[in-house]
Amino acid sequence: MQKRIPLTPDSSRCSTCMLNNLCLPVGMSTIDISRFEEVVQERLRIPKGESLFEAGERADAIFGIRVGSLKTQLEDASGHVQVTGFLLPGEIAGLDGFLEGHQLSHAVALEDTEVCVARVDEIDRVAAHIPSLQQQLRRLTSTEMKRSHQLVVSLGVLRSEQRLAAFLVNMSQRLSILGYSSSEFILRMSREEIGNYLGLTLETVSRLFSRFARENLIRIHQREVKLLDLPALRDLAGTDCG
Amino acid sequence: MQKRIPLTPDSSRCSTCMLNNLCLPVGMSTIDISRFEEVVQERLRIPKGESLFEAGERADAIFGIRVGSLKTQLEDASGHVQVTGFLLPGEIAGLDGFLEGHQLSHAVALEDTEVCVARVDEIDRVAAHIPSLQQQLRRLTSTEMKRSHQLVVSLGVLRSEQRLAAFLVNMSQRLSILGYSSSEFILRMSREEIGNYLGLTLETVSRLFSRFARENLIRIHQREVKLLDLPALRDLAGTDCG
DNA sequence: CGGCCCGTTGACTTACATCAAGATGAGTGG
DNA sequence: CCACTCATCTTGATGTAAGTCAACGGGCCG
Known part of the structure; x- marks a missing residue:
């Protein structure tokens, strides 16, 4: 295929x-x-x-x-x-x-x-x-490790709203490095995939998105997200977003 | 120090x-x-x-x-x-x-x-x-990665009793490799540390230990554990225990 | 002996899951 | 273009696993 x-x-x-x-x-x-x-x-x-x-x-x-x-x-x-x-x-x-x-x-x-x-x-x-290639491979491996650790912390200690906020902030950061808007992007994954990643159910993810929207933190329509209040999201997530 | x-x-x-x-x-x-x-x-x-x-x-x-x-x-x-x-x-x-x-x-x-x-x-x-040293370093790094992934799975999808059972089985395996008994050992960490590791509170860990003991899966007194029914624990954990 | 962790257990609360019923939108075929 | 299906998403009602708060007991150390 x-x-x-x-x-x-x-x-x-x-x-x-x-x-x-x-x-x-x-x-x-x-x-x-x-x-x-x-x-x-x-x-x-x-x-x-x-x-x-x-x-x-x-x-x-x-x-x-x-x-x-x-x-x-x-x-x-x-x-x-x-x-x-x-x-x-x-x-x-x-x-x-x-x-x-x-x-x-x-x-x-x-x-x-x-x-x-x-x-x-x-x-x-x-x-x-x-x-520099050897070095770069080590660096990448280490980054991978850090990501995994970050996820462990997220699953272990954060509450659902914090996890989702951290997820959004993290996506925003990575997309902005690629030259895309850090405040407006399209989620390429389903609610179910996000939920599974964060240790939540798809319903919880959906509800949280709705709540964030109600609180004017984001606007969301299906998979299009707009982050309206990045500082507040960052704050909610607890500053470091991997 | x-x-x-x-x-x-x-x-x-x-x-x-x-x-x-x-x-x-x-x-x-x-x-x-x-x-x-x-x-x-x-x-x-x-x-x-x-x-x-x-x-x-x-x-x-x-x-x-x-x-x-x-x-x-x-x-x-x-x-x-x-x-x-x-x-x-x-x-x-x-x-x-x-x-x-x-x-x-x-x-x-x-x-x-x-x-x-x-x-x-x-x-x-x-x-x-x-x-063989280079190779060994790669292997160890990979093992470390697997451990981290395993923990992510544990935190993400397992229920508290499954996590704790997996933890016990895992300790048992590692200790038996060292030549210690696989069924009887001393936990060197507190309930709080176990709980934190597994994304649970110390009370939940304590209650689960008591319940496992009531169900004759283990015997436990403070930090001394005896695994009475390893197969059942393994089964509870869902077979693979990292 | 007394103080201090550490562990146990109970009563109560809550965050999140589960179950269930629509909405919304993308894709397909008539 | 509309009618159909199927995926995905939203929202509500209800259940429950695990957290929180609190009291108590047992070892261990000075």
């Missing part, structure tokens, strides 16, 4: 990609980026609803998101699903799996999505010559 | 340590272990209640636990604490910090504890010659 897109010499590459200051090449010199580029030999298109990878699969690559968005989720033995994150352009999918050779989670496209494929063996081969 | 113990040539080392098949040297050949040993130049003694490291500190080492146990916790801006894990002998503390140069969490000794110090620069220096 995924469509492979081999990269020809004249395809657009990392060095000309708008996202190269967010994605894997963060912090690399122009020269390092051009050396790194050869690691990325192809792209994949994943239609909405399809999987980029599933838990247990051999993990021989990590994926930089070019356009679109993904959710990652875990399933336990009894079939329960826990959404562990939403990934936006410039962010990297498959980091947890890459560390141990097979995927730990299941990544599904929330909309038609395109990712750049960086094969692990290529990375290892090239990393010897690009110290 | 920490007491440094420099290692002299005749100190006991990794190659003679009982834990070397659990700790950092897992999967290394005898030769690799003896090369790895030189990374560990000292140990630290941390008295009960004292910190091994605190969030924000420069992270220039990782720590293999020799004897004792630790808890790791995060504090958010508003001072809320979330316990993120308990570490037993043979397990490694400070992995998350090591990836990005400063500690993300706060590690506190639950009892008088002794750890082996592996400095990051030493590791990086030696890693070039010991491929």
Whole structure:
């Protein structure tokens, strides 16, 4: 269902990609980026609803998101699903799996999505010559860890309204880094997916959105959100929003 | 408050340590272990209640636990604490910090504890010659990630009794690997710490312990636990206990 | 012995889940 | 273009798991 897109010499590459200051090449010199580029030999298109990878699969690559968005989720033995994150352009999918050779989670496209494929063996081969790449991989892994910790804190100590406020503020921050409006955006995931991610039911999420709207913190219509009072939301969330 | 113990040539080392098949040297050949040993130049003694490291500190080492146990916790801006894990002998503390140069969490000794110090620069220096070390670091990082994910699932989808059952089964598993009884052990942490870890209050934890005891799943007196019906606990937890 | 954590247990409250009944909107086919 | 279905979302009524508040008991340490 995924469509492979081999990269020809004249395809657009990392060095000309708008996202190269967010994605894997963060912090690399122009020269390092051009050396790194050869690691990325192809792209994949994943239609909405399809999987980029599933838990247990051999993990021989990590994926930089070019356009679109993904959710990652875990399933336990009894079939329960826990959404562990939403990934936006410039962010990297498959980091947890890459560390141990097979995927730990299941990544599904929330909309038609395109990712750049960086094969692990290529990375290892090239990393010897690009110290900043090793460093960047460590940094990304650490970020992933922090995200996971943040989620633990959110699920462990925050109340539902705080979790949802933190979620909105976090989305706003990440979207604004991508150059989108930090106050007005479209949620690519359903109420159910948000709820699952935050350890709430879809009804609770819906009710909270309605309440936030009533309190003039946001305006919301289906998946279009407008944050009317970001400071108040930030305050509600308890300042740090991962 | 920490007491440094420099290692002299005749100190006991990794190659003679009982834990070397659990700790950092897992999967290394005898030769690799003896090369790895030189990374560990000292140990630290941390008295009960004292910190091994605190969030924000420069992270220039990782720590293999020799004897004792630790808890790791995060504090958010508003001072809320979330316990993120308990570490037993043979397990490694400070992995998350090591990836990005400063500690993300706060590690506190639950009892008088002794750890082996592996400095990051030493590791990086030696890693070039010991491929199994690089691999082992990746594996440990991945394990850490899995643990965190497991906790997310636990907090997100399990009910209180399931969380506590999973906690007991998990402790039992880890202790039996260390050669202790898998059915009878002493909890080194308070009800409050368990509760915080599992996203519950100390009263709920206490009540659940009492209920488990009433249902003959366990016997418990203060911090001494005896698991009477491990299969039932496993079943209650939902099979996989990280 | 007395003080102090720590753990237990009970009575009460509440935040969130569950159950259930419409609305709203996107997609499809006549 | 309208009528249909199906997904998703909203809102209300009710239930319940777990939190809160409070009193008490048991170990442990000076």
